[in-house]
Amino acid sequence: MSKNVQQLDQVVIRIAGDSGDGMQLTGDRFTQETAVFGNDLATFPNFPAEIRAPQGTLAGVSSFQLHFADHDILTPGDRPDVLVAMNPAALKANLGDLPKGGTLIVDTHDFTDRALARIGWTSNPLEDGSLEGFTVHAVDLTQLTLDALADSTLSRKDAGRSKNMFALGLLSWMYSRPTEGTLNFVRQKFATKPDIAEANITAFKAGWNFGETTESFAVSYEVKPAKQSPGLYRNISGNVALSYGLIAASQRSGLPLFLGAYPITPASDILHELSKHKRFGVRTFQAEDEIAGIGAALGAAFGGSLAVTTSSGPGIALKGEAIGLAVSLELPLVVCDIQRGGPSTGLPTKTEQSDLLQAMFGRNGEAPVPIVAAQSPGDCFDTAIEAARIALTYRTPVFLLSDGYLANGSEPWRVPAVSELPDLRVEFATEPNGTDGTFLPYLRDPETLARPWAVPGTPGLEHRVGGIEKADKTGNISYDPDNHDFMVRTRQAKVDGIARSLPPLEVDDPDGDAKVLVIGWGSTYGPIGAACRRVRAAGQSIAQVHLRHINPFPSDLGAILSRYDKVVIPEMNLGQLATLIRAKYLIDALSVTQVRGLPFKADELGDMLQGVIQNG
């Protein structure tokens, strides 16, 4: 019996279960299938801070949201259209987000009184009518999986583990996803454990067939591929893109990559990823702490490497003193801050943008450091290359700001050809540059104000650098008052001068008559963009600017700001970019903030913006 297929232009699916149930893996696979199918997509993994919070508890719920469409989209979606809940806790934790009319697929297997009581439910929502208004598919997925694996060699417990593959099979059928990739993936992943591989494949197929054959699923859906600009695409997460960007920068600069890092969520994956690519001459040094991480990187920079250190808020706080040394030594260094919820340990697995002012000012003395920020998972690649460009060109530490949302989220990414990437070659000093044949390590390039980079091994350029104030040109220790004032202003001027190397800002103002400008930085790009679309769809005009460079600000920012009646700055903090913009341009920018450890919801942002436009 063939079922009818319904056309959709976009769908948001959320799969939720115990952190032990493999929800992230299931989500990743469905994402891959969807990507290969050619939809545009955005994902949002959300998992607990504990490695494995106790099974069946709210704290233990892990979820993965996927938004895919036949047109280009910017966010993982505000609310799911379809929620798959693998146990009662998953249902309770996520039900609130499912709009009425939404589709609900529930694994009924664990809906025992004990399990319900454990999460404070006195009655069974599957029976007490509290799910009215949703399209509910209550199915014992676990049992179906066990049945499908009846004659497998696996223990009941292990067999049950395959229920996520059953669910994946079902979903794959529902949305007509290609399945080859998944089957291959499973075969590879469990190459050494053929019985497990078989079980998963059987479960997956059983899930597919279950949708195909049973009555309970009347329709399947189809979301046509999106029209994307031509090119070769892949799905990529922010941390992987950032890692690849660094390797590419190394290759394009001809400098070996050195990473000094200490593990910390959500930055650790960069260390993990880079440690896989030793063939590219990438050295990863897992240091004893964050200070040693940046210290080693700084040592490598002195030696001529493209030096990088990665961390998150608490670790960055520890690096402040060493960043100050890098400012004083004027050596290239990329400092990646993958932001998470703060203050202190805060919310390690949640996203936030609250390290901007720490990046700006978190050091003693006048110690200016350029700041660039990535706006989407794929954009982390370009941002890494840009950070490297600035560090190498200006001989300065550079902050690269990403966050948990970008780090773990993924999106389709047009794969660039290495040969097309910017040329980052640098010239080490090879000759004395002093009139009298001496070497002056602080004699600057008149254009960039960068000092020469003379690496050990270069005869005749032996020199000493240090963190005490240095005399102009010679770099010798100097306590001279005027020299200090001069050096402080020169270091500032060097960083300010970077603005001259920046392209004009892109103002997105399709109607050209917008009175309100919304400006953001970092991972709010998606939600703000989606919100602007809603505003425009509602017939109103709004302009959007998103900043990749926050220090220095692009030269044309001031002029742009002055063109609009009202400037709105949405941030996942208490208004840090707003503080910088207000201080520099003296405009009464409206700071719209949310510090919930989650990205903005596009529709809430959209409503807010419409409000501003109306009352503007």
Add this chain to the structure above:
Amino acid sequence: MSKNVQQLDQVVIRIAGDSGDGMQLTGDRFTQETAVFGNDLATFPNFPAEIRAPQGTLAGVSSFQLHFADHDILTPGDRPDVLVAMNPAALKANLGDLPKGGTLIVDTHDFTDRALARIGWTSNPLEDGSLEGFTVHAVDLTQLTLDALADSTLSRKDAGRSKNMFALGLLSWMYSRPTEGTLNFVRQKFATKPDIAEANITAFKAGWNFGETTESFAVSYEVKPAKQSPGLYRNISGNVALSYGLIAASQRSGLPLFLGAYPITPASDILHELSKHKRFGVRTFQAEDEIAGIGAALGAAFGGSLAVTTSSGPGIALKGEAIGLAVSLELPLVVCDIQRGGPSTGLPTKTEQSDLLQAMFGRNGEAPVPIVAAQSPGDCFDTAIEAARIALTYRTPVFLLSDGYLANGSEPWRVPAVSELPDLRVEFATEPNGTDGTFLPYLRDPETLARPWAVPGTPGLEHRVGGIEKADKTGNISYDPDNHDFMVRTRQAKVDGIARSLPPLEVDDPDGDAKVLVIGWGSTYGPIGAACRRVRAAGQSIAQVHLRHINPFPSDLGAILSRYDKVVIPEMNLGQLATLIRAKYLIDALSVTQVRGLPFKADELGDMLQGVIQNG
């Protein structure tokens, strides 16, 4: 033969010599005599970063400047009226500051060709007429000292060491200073070495008599005591005043004082001073590093101590993560940053105000910390008490900003009676505060938003705190998005609310018709105030406000700023307070900056201000 005595209303004396020559001690003694005599005064010690830079080199020159007057004064003076140079290097290093017509006393003893060559002088300034225009007293002070000590038991070398006492005796005569204090001081200091004591006293008296008898000094001077408000006075330096303020806060709060610190210039003297006063129950812990210093202090705060950590810029940078923890734990903690020249190691012995933004923002996440700043050496006492008040009342870390200029500089200080000092008593939690008899460590005081301080040892209030985000009231770990947003805003509101406890700002606008307001913070108080006097003396009006509280700003600051056409903000940094004021009040404040490691000169500031008023 009696000499004529000339009346002066003020004098600026600078004594300069080799850092081995005891210039600081000589200066201190002269300051004491002057203080006891009842002049108002201000001092400025200036010494090299090296412990003992090589003798006779420019790098080794140490100097001490004293400004005293028959009226109240605000700065150590821009330029000396009298310069005492104990060797060629001292002369070369300081001559530039002596205005034409100034008096010069030079010890000719070391003016050998070698010594002159060593500092790059090809001819002897005492002979080549390059000292024309000054009143020069070229005397072989060293030889005179040796002669005076001819029949002492000391070696020639040791005897020579007393030349600074000879100079002091001479100066004491010139300015009719009382000498008893110095003689007693010497006797005490060398109680165990009577021969040295004798030598110094002999040299001192010889110096006095030399002035009295020889022709070369025709006049002596008299500076009448200043009319100061009645009370008991003493001379005090910033670091000592700060230490005393902390001990007083401990006494007035009834909490034992705990200092966790790691030595660093110019903060070390606070550790040294406090370690002397164990009788007051003061615990000083010299930690293995700055992080351990603040860590230990935080542990002591948890245990119920008045906890303090002291450092300077580079050390403060290391404390960022732990300060964030203190913000999250909401425990009282005073963090003293005795600022010095930066960035990085910078200029350890020079002064600067460039840690303000680090204090504001040098941590991950939204981690607001109140900031108070001292404006003069004596004011460090009151500032310490105010910092303790805020920390204890609001259960928060508090930044106290001082700098090298305040730390080492001194001024007369009206000694308060302990009983008059603010009452800082705090109430520890003793009872469960939850409706159900449980203890809620994050249930807040509705007025201050402070949480209860329940110290170990209190039965029934056992509780756990940590750096992960906490649920409102219970303080249990919470990953709830709305709770996080609420807690972030509540911590901010608590700090903002401190403004309600602050007195109205004092605006110094004697003429009442000023159009220009000059606003400052910290150690620029003296120079700015002196500059304002010059402006007014020149018949122009100017208003001055000086901020003790920088975070939060006092509630009336905005209104005050709006009253003036122009706001000028002089700072020893690149405009850090200006950034905060511009961001908050959107006024186009004029930032006037100098980063020379030295305080502003009052006359330069005055000229600048007059310029602003004219072109206003």
Add this chain to the structure above:
Amino acid sequence: MADLGLKPKDFKTDQEVRWCPGCGDYAILAAVQGFMPELGVKREDIVFVSGIGCSSRFPYYMNTYGMHSIHGRAPAIATGLSTSRPDLSVWVVTGDGDALSIGGNHLIHALRRNVNLKILLFNNQIYGLTKGQYSPASELGKITKSSPMGSIDQPFNPVSVALGAEATFVARTLDSDRKHLTSVLRAAADHSGTALVEIYQNCNIFNDGAFDLLKESDTRDDWIIKLEDGQPLRFGADGTKAVVRTAQGGFAVEDGVAEGDPSVVIHDEHAEDPSYAFALSRLSSLDRRYAPMGVFRDVQRPVYDQLMLEQLDAAAAKAPGDDDALDALLQGSDTWLIA
């Protein structure tokens, strides 16, 4: 010690324990809660301070005062607490990354100062909370997320590190051996000064089975060397293995050592010279499988907290620090009066 009628359950909190099912931390928590009543200290006088890591979640589950601080700093924080409040019983819970990697310096300084702290180091030879990177206690060549070709870092021997840092008490025990764990906790509690207890702990997610040799009945006797004061260091299923002295003064393990062989080392946990305990600690470096278990070293040395207190008391005894004293201090020696 005084029996206060406390029961293990009195030390449980209402917080749900959130370690992975099967984590060794559960057994340690149970053992510590089981031992607490015996400590004879009121709950309100006990404080657990931890850093960051799975292990460092410990304080949330102890119904005493507690602080879950920041990564690696617990020994420093506890030092301030203990020196300012010598009346308290202060315990530190830390992990091999927390204590030996980022916190290594605070650990060795606490040990040399001999602050009155009981430090429980949960050594699972991995970074658990951050999902499985090698730690300073991981074996050479270990393949982890951050060392795909194998770690190249020579691991620390935690006991050797402590002994090199002037430790007055060092012991080792095993998460699954409740009885032994409890006996070591008892010894640590009885020691005045810093006591470092290394607890081998299984991380069944990222480093499962690291200590199976010491747990499985058919192997444990061959690798566990029980340290009992005054007893010869004999072990092995049939008791014929023994620790003997080498020519260089170090120790080695020999098999088939006859009864009463004089070369067998007699354990002396009170040996003043740490060289003895140090030599013992090296057996695990000689062959990682060897695990001397029990108290390596337990000697007396003045306790930091007490020394500080004595200086305060001595100073106050000379001249009490009352308000008059403070007035006098503020005035100093050189004052003048303005009427």
Add this chain to the structure above:
Amino acid sequence: MADLGLKPKDFKTDQEVRWCPGCGDYAILAAVQGFMPELGVKREDIVFVSGIGCSSRFPYYMNTYGMHSIHGRAPAIATGLSTSRPDLSVWVVTGDGDALSIGGNHLIHALRRNVNLKILLFNNQIYGLTKGQYSPASELGKITKSSPMGSIDQPFNPVSVALGAEATFVARTLDSDRKHLTSVLRAAADHSGTALVEIYQNCNIFNDGAFDLLKESDTRDDWIIKLEDGQPLRFGADGTKAVVRTAQGGFAVEDGVAEGDPSVVIHDEHAEDPSYAFALSRLSSLDRRYAPMGVFRDVQRPVYDQLMLEQLDAAAAKAPGDDDALDALLQGSDTWLIA
């Protein structure tokens, strides 16, 4: 090593040396500059990295590449330099505060990893640059600006700390003994891996005479224990003092030991088991005046820099990391084409 025709003066810089007159650092500087030509490495291939302190001013006076970094971090910075540039000869200059206080953790981790660094620790048992506070190497009861009633901190024994941290090379020497200092520098330079050299250095301003016992002709022979490989540890003016084994396997000093007494310890700097060198190091803790001088330990272990290099080479050998490889990496396995 190759003679490059370099002279000591080639290693002097134009910077004026700014230590206090009489500071022990001058002698060390002279000895190092004197030794450099013998090192047989070109000036441009040598780097001196230091932290902060009087001692850490050292690099400014060496005409090689150099970095005067921040307090305590030199070992970490040098680790990054040495691992990324194994072709260089990297030297670290540090002080007892820089290396043992704030920098303790970086020091012990560099030692365990066996990075190819030569670490010169100038131990004057005081904080010089900050004008005289006690350091982790200062004796108990020391009266300083920050310890007016005497320090209550048990000092580290730097050699013991290093040995507890898996050090492969540890030596001690004296600022004023140019010949011995040079011989120790030679041994350190010959060692591949981390070499820690503790140099007793006199701070004549804040801790003058700390090592006079080891310098004055009438006392030095009674307290200096010269370590010479393969030689019996005999010393004393008349050579009758000797280091002998104690029952517990530690060492003790005995007087009037007859010629050829078998209980006298024969020095073995290559002993694999660090227990030997550790026991030796404790003599100075037994009585602070004893100063074993020379190489305590010198053993071979794979060098961190090399191990890292080998992994890179192995990976590249399998499949070179050229642009094509990078293109392939960027594409990954799951791609799709949009025409």
